Amino acid sequence: MDAMETLETACADAWRAPVEDKVGDWRLRAAGGFTGRANSALAIGDPGVPVAEALDRVCEFAHLHGLPPVVQTVFDSKTERAVEEAGWVPNASHAAGHLVSVLVGPLGAGSDRAEILTSPTESWWELAADTTEPSPAQRHVLTTGEIGYGVAEITAGAVRAAVVGDLLHISRLAVRPEHRRRGLASALMAACGPWAAARGATRCVLQVATGNEAALALYEGLGFVEHHRYRYWVRPCEDRSS
Structure with a gap:
């Protein structure tokens, strides 16, 4: 390959x-x-x-x-x-x-505004999957593997971090509308870095629809570049x- x-x-x-x-x-x-x-x-x-x-x-x-x-x-x-x-x-x-667009970039350096939990909370499910009662399929997809459940200010934002080999895979990044434009998305990304590095990750990968200009701008500001589509x-x- x-x-x-x-x-x-x-x-x-x-x-x-x-x-x-x-x-x-x-x-x-x-x-x-x-x-x-x-x-x-x-x-x-x-x-x-x-x-x-x-x-x-x-x-x-x-x-x-x-x-x-x-x-x-x-x-x-x-x-x-x-x-x-x-x-x-x-x-x-x-x-x-x-x-x-599949983007690759550096691991974050940590943040005191977000933390990585070992299990998903009700608030995490609500933000990451838009439900507090996940289906069996949602639970399987989002919790299978070496997973960390990132939260910002407990209920303001969430992210899913998964480590596969030397890669940190980021998904389901979400911040509540009333908490946006406060740097919480960047804080969540940063918090995933040390957690992933401790599990062997050296770089980060994530996927963003090419029409999602706001997300692409966020990740570009964090040092991500397009690898392929x-x-x-x-x-x-x-x-x-x-």
Whole structure:
């Protein structure tokens, strides 16, 4: 695998769906509809069969679990071009944005305005998952692995920190509207650094939709740069954008 595929594999390891299967190197995932990543086929590496056949397997797996078939590909990769040639189209209806920037950057140096908890609190769930009663799929995706649950001022902000190998994977960063523009997002990012470094991490990775300008500006200010992009694809008959 090349550097982009290796990083995508690590990100997938940090965001494990409760149901997974394989088609060669491709990873099929189902999580009851909770997030695009956990309910798509990560199409990297060699599927071991022709791409058209692999896509048929993606459809079978998705339909078995009551999901629309979705494929995640590295942007402008050989696999992405093969998926497009097979008649699939970008998933323009994906609410969070179908084109995503994968950013890498340094670990934060710590903050006295945020802390990393060993288990999620009710307030953390409310901010990170928009619920105080997470579904089994949400609980599995967000708590599986070496996870830290970052909170700022107890109830003002939250973040999920996961360590995979030498990578700190950041997700679900959220600050309550009435507490924004006070530097809490940066404090949460900074607090994750020492926690992750103590567990072997040396760098940080996160994923942001290319249309999320506020988040991109935040991370650029923290020293993050784009490593690559990925995109979600669907079959035309299952594209719900029109």
